Amino acid sequence: xTAVAPLFADPYRQRFATFMADRREPEALTRxxxxxxxxxxxxxxxxxxxxxxxxxxxxxxxxxxxxxxxEALIEAGILPTLEDVPAHRLAFxxxxxxxxxxxxxVLPDQASIASLREALTLHPERVMxxxxxxxxxxxxxxxxxxxxxxxxxxFVHLPRGTALETPIHLILHATGGDMALHPRxxxxxxxxxxxxxxxxxxxxxxxxxxxxTELTLGAGAALDFHQIQEESPQAFHLGxxxxxxxxxxxLNLHLLAFGGQLARxxxxxxxxxxxxxxxxxxxxxxxxxxxxxxxxxVEHARPHGTSQQSFKxxxxxxxxxxxxxxxxxxxxxxxxxxxxxNRNLLLSKQAQANxxxxxxxxxxxxxxxxxxxxxxxxxDAWFYLRSRGIPAGxxxxxxxxxxxxxxxxPIRLTPLRERLAHLLAARLALDPAEGExxx
Amino acid sequence: MLEIRNLHVTVEDRExxxxxxxxxRPGETHAIMGPNGSGKSTLANVIAGREGYTVTAGExxxxxxxxxxxxxxxxxxxxxxxxxxxPVEIPGVANLYFLKAAVNAVRKxxxxxxxxxxxxxxxxxxRMKLVKMDESMLKRSVNEGFSGGEKKRNEVFxxxxxxxxxxxxxxxxxxxxxxxxxxxxxxxxxxxxxERGFLVITHYQRLLDYIVPDHVxxxxxxxxxxxxxxxxxxxxxxxxxxxxxxxxxRARRAA
Numbered sequence: 156x157t158a159v160a161p162l163f164a165d166p167y168r169q170r171f172a173t174f175m176a177d178r179r180e181p182e183a184l185t186r187x188x189x190x191x192x193x194x195x196x197x198x199x200x201x202x203x204x205x206x207x208x209x210x211x212x213x214x215x216x217x218x219x220x221x222x223x224x225x226e227a228l229i230e231a232g233i234l235p236t237l238e239d240v241p242a243h244r245l246a247f248x249x250x251x252x253x254x255x256x257x258x259x260x261v262l263p264d265q266a267s268i269a270s271l272r273e274a275l276t277l278h279p280e281r282v283m284x285x286x287x288x289x290x291x292x293x294x295x296x297x298x299x300x301x302x303x304x305x306x307x308x309x310f311v312h313l314p315r316g317t318a319l320e321t322p323i324h325l326i327l328h329a330t331g332g333d334m335a336l337h338p339r340x341x342x343x344x345x346x347x348x349x350x351x352x353x354x355x356x357x358x359x360x361x362x363x364x365x366x367x368t369e370l371t372l373g374a375g376a377a378l379d380f381h382q383i384q385e386e387s388p389q390a391f392h393l394g395x396x397x398x399x400x401x402x403x404x405x406l407n408l409h410l411l412a413f414g415g416q417l418a419r420x421x422x423x424x425x426x427x428x429x430x431x432x433x434x435x436x437x438x439x440x441x442x443x444x445x446x447x448x449x450x451x452x453v454e455h456a457r458p459h460g461t462s463q464q465s466f467k468x469x470x471x472x473x474x475x476x477x478x479x480x481x482x483x484x485x486x487x488x489x490x491x492x493x494x495x496x497n498r499n500l501l502l503s504k505q506a507q508a509n510x511x512x513x514x515x516x517x518x519x520x521x522x523x524x525x526x527x528x529x530x531x532x533x534x535d536a537w538f539y540l541r542s543r544g545i546p547a548g549x550x551x552x553x554x555x556x557x558x559x560x561x562x563x564x565p566i567r568l569t570p571l572r573e574r575l576a577h578l579l580a581a582r583l584a585l586d587p588a589e590g591e592x593x594x
Numbered sequence: 595m596l597e598i599r600n601l602h603v604t605v606e607d608r609e610x611x612x613x614x615x616x617x618x619r620p621g622e623t624h625a626i627m628g629p630n631g632s633g634k635s636t637l638a639n640v641i642a643g644r645e646g647y648t649v650t651a652g653e654x655x656x657x658x659x660x661x662x663x664x665x666x667x668x669x670x671x672x673x674x675x676x677x678x679x680x681p682v683e684i685p686g687v688a689n690l691y692f693l694k695a696a697v698n699a700v701r702k703x704x705x706x707x708x709x710x711x712x713x714x715x716x717x718x719x720x721r722m723k724l725v726k727m728d729e730s731m732l733k734r735s736v737n738e739g740f741s742g743g744e745k746k747r748n749e750v751f752x753x754x755x756x757x758x759x760x761x762x763x764x765x766x767x768x769x770x771x772x773x774x775x776x777x778x779x780x781x782x783x784x785x786x787x788x789e790r791g792f793l794v795i796t797h798y799q800r801l802l803d804y805i806v807p808d809h810v811x812x813x814x815x816x817x818x819x820x821x822x823x824x825x826x827x828x829x830x831x832x833x834x835x836x837x838x839x840x841x842x843x844r845a846r847r848a849a
Contacts, residue, residue: 234843252777253674367768378680384771412819443728471734533682534645535682536644536682536683536684538644538666538682539678539681539682539684539694539736540684540692540696541643541666541667541670542642542643542644542666542667542670542676542678543665543667543692543693543696543699543756544667544670544671544696544699544703545695545699545701546667546699547665547667547700549695550667553687553695554687554691556683556686557685557686557687557735558686560686561686
């Protein structure tokens with residue numbers, strides 16, 4: 156690893172000392188934090204000389220003097236809902252759980268859905284048995300930083316065979332003020348458990364949100380996980396997702412990204428049991444000078460695993476996206492079926508989509524495929540629609556919608572899918588400045 | 595209703611149309627015939643407003659209005675329709691949705707309210723029969739996976755729903771077997787009337803057995819070299835276009 160960037164590490168060391176002072180928590184957690192902070196210092200602040208950060212320009216973030224989270228009040232009305240679908244709803248403002256904005260539903264026996272802070276108080280052993288146990292993101296300094304500074308978040312533990320019918324709806328709202336937020340979402344589904352989870356990141360003003368999500372799926376468990384990233388246009392989002400799947404488990408993971416001046420998600424999925432299956436479905440819409448980045452690694456460690464990655468980006472203005480996707484098949488993971496697709500649609504000649512699809516296959520009896528395309532809207536299709544009377548802007552929106560909409564189709568939670576469809580339509584109600592755009 | 599005067603068009607600095615004059619009155623059906631590379635499709639595309647063509651001289655008037663000043667969508671809203679030689683596949687846009695968007699765009703242009711859902715559905719049902727189209731095609735994406743014949747039928751179906759005042763049929767017969775050709779021709783004929791004009795562009799006389807034109811023009815090397823009645827099509831079928839190759843003063847052009 157490259158040398159530490161000392162100018163940056165020092166303020167963090169100060170911050171960490173302040174953070175640790177008078178902290179009352181399980182000793183194991185303190186040890187975890189100290190180890191994580193040491194790892195953060197060893198990794199250092201990412202530089203663009205590192206391959207994984209080559210295109211991620213953090214200088215605007217680095218120039219900020221980040222502040223610890225502060226309490227704030229917000230109107231309940233600005234938070235999104237799942238319409239008439241009842242949900243276990245946990246709302247957070249600036250990383251802190253807000254019971255007044257949350258809603259509890261009846262839980263199955265032994266199941267736990269709580270704020271991380273509360274869970275650490277009520278049953279610390281249960282939390283500590285799972286916290287920071289999912290491998291992955293070892294080289295990601297912000298993931299280490301999250302463990303060092305985690306303060307609140309979510310602990311979901313579904314024991315063996317628990318089928319949670321009611322979706323879990325997590326809303327994390329930030330109010331700006333250059334705050335640095337490190338929420339931790341810890342979800343553990345034991346053997347045969349089932350759940351649907353919606354995470355929504357949103358906010359106003361400028362802040363850094365650096366969440367880490369850990370998903371553990373026991374044998375035969377099934378999880379529909381949706382992450383809707385609608386951070387404020389000034390925000391920085393540096394998120395990490397770590398996934399570990401046991402035998403025959405099924406993960407449907409939907410990543411929808413719309414916000415942030417700079418947003419990056421690093422995702423490591425480890426298929427660590429025979430016949431594990433994961434679907435990774437990503438859709439990003441960016442415009443103006445937004446930067447959006449997805450670094451995805453799917454690790455097939457056992458035979459008969461299947462994975463499908465579909466990542467789509469729609470770029471307008473001077474926006475930039477990165478898709479860096481790796482499929483890694485270990486030597487004994489025979490009969491793996493792994494697919495990866497990245498499609499980028501450019502609505503402006505100034506937009507830039509970067510794709511880096513990668514395969515590393517060390518087994519000899521597998522099916523793996525990947526593909527990446529980048530292009531403008533089809534001018535023939537555009538003309539065809541206009542020749543029937545449909546105005547230029549509407550015709551373009553129709554075509555973009557057609558491109559993006561099939562990323563919403565696999566979302567089974569109807570009110571969410573419909574809300575996202577509306578969001579998509581609203582984002583595509585493009586302004587009439589035709590000149591700069593393509594085709 | 596459509597007046598083309600001294601139209602010169604270049605594509606990438608090559609002059610494709612070299613002075614076209616053509617007047618089509620309401621109720622008339624004109625056929626333009628010509629070999630490959632004569633400029634037939636260029637004429638259709640320039641009328642519809644496709645990009646990539648430069649009009650270097652001349653004008654096209656549609657009911658006295660300057661057509662070349664209008665965007666493609668304005669032309670359509672004014673009542674112009676182009677049946678494409680190669681209809682475009684548009685994955686993810688359902689045929690019915692597309693058609694309704696088109697109908698409502700035209701209505702909005704005319705300051706009319708959006709079409710009533712029931713009225714629209716009835717119109718669609720009725721017009722589908724005209725081209726013997728299966729209802730399942732409405733739910734499918736526009737032209738996606740359609741056979742050649744289905745695509746052409748879909749063009750005529752759209753025309754039947756949009757009810758333009760003037761339609762250009764660009765080689766609608768190409769790639770059709772005789773049964774599909776009859777269906778398409780029947781669809782066009784059902785729309786013919788005293789207020790509506792047609793410009794039928796074709797390479798072969800065959801289509802004109804079914805859509806019988808009032809006037810036939812021969813387009814060759816970017817010029818209309820001959821005009822006549824429907825009997826001209828028969829004559830061309832017998833003699834081919836070779837005759838025009840030998841006309842003095844006309845350079846032969848490879849398509």
